[in-house]
Amino acid sequence: MIGEIFLVFSVIYHGLNGVKIAIFDLVNPGMWNIETQRKASTWALVGAIILWLPAAFIMTRNLLVHNFGLGL
Amino acid sequence: MAANVTSQAVKKESVRVAQGLEITAWKWMRYSGLLLIPLAWIHVALQDVIVGVHAIDITYVEMRWRLIGWRIFDFLLLAFAFAHGMNGLRQVLFDFVSGENARRRLSWTLLILWLVISLIGAVAIIGGVAIPEN
Numbered sequence: 001m002i003g004e005i006f007l008v009f010s011v012i013y014h015g016l017n018g019v020k021i022a023i024f025d026l027v028n029p030g031m032w033n034i035e036t037q038r039k040a041s042t043w044a045l046v047g048a049i050i051l052w053l054p055a056a057f058i059m060t061r062n063l064l065v066h067n068f069g070l071g072l
Numbered sequence: 073m074a075a076n077v078t079s080q081a082v083k084k085e086s087v088r089v090a091q092g093l094e095i096t097a098w099k100w101m102r103y104s105g106l107l108l109i110p111l112a113w114i115h116v117a118l119q120d121v122i123v124g125v126h127a128i129d130i131t132y133v134e135m136r137w138r139l140i141g142w143r144i145f146d147f148l149l150l151a152f153a154f155a156h157g158m159n160g161l162r163q164v165l166f167d168f169v170s171g172e173n174a175r176r177r178l179s180w181t182l183l184i185l186w187l188v189i190s191l192i193g194a195v196a197i198i199g200g201v202a203i204p205e206n
Contacts, residue, residue, distance in 0.1 A: 019109060
């Protein structure tokens with residue numbers, strides 16, 4: 001379940017990075033240049049962290065409540 | 073020199089690509105990937121975050137699968153996610169396996185593995201849950 005928290009990050013990041021690739025490939029392949037890709041890659045990572053934080057918080061809380069007797 | 077070339081904007085050129093199974097697979101990696109955003113993310117948000125693995129048992133699955141919509145959802149997720157994953161694995165393994173014959177054997181092995189596990193999943197989704205009486 002600790003691994004699951006990182007699994008969720010991987011799913012989110014793989015998704016955003018994949019959307020990035022799919023959009024560049026299908027919509028505008030001309031955007032495959034280093035400057036644009038640097039920005040896009042950074043945004044994919046930042047977006048993934050932002051989406052992951054609330055999920056990680058809820059899952060960590062569930063873990064503490066169910067496995068470590070956190071009374072809430 | 074190569075670094076200078078790549079840092080410039082890509083010159084637009086239309087290229088003719090030979091049609092075939094590999095091109096179809098390449099396109100479908102993009103299509104299925106986009107489709108998997110709602111499918112996989114809803115699945116993860118629901119099962120891992122909102123419900124949580126502590127609360128998932130056979131009763132929960134039985135309740136969830138009473139709605140045909142969730143069975144269709146799970147079936148689509150199984151079909152697209154697993155095919156997407158297997159093809160991705162194939163691409164990664166191709167980076168390490170060279171040679172026409174070896175790659176062909178590898179592709180067939182993965183296809184059969186995909187088919188067998190997909191069928192087991194399909195049997196589960198169609199067959200549903202029978203809660204043992206005790």
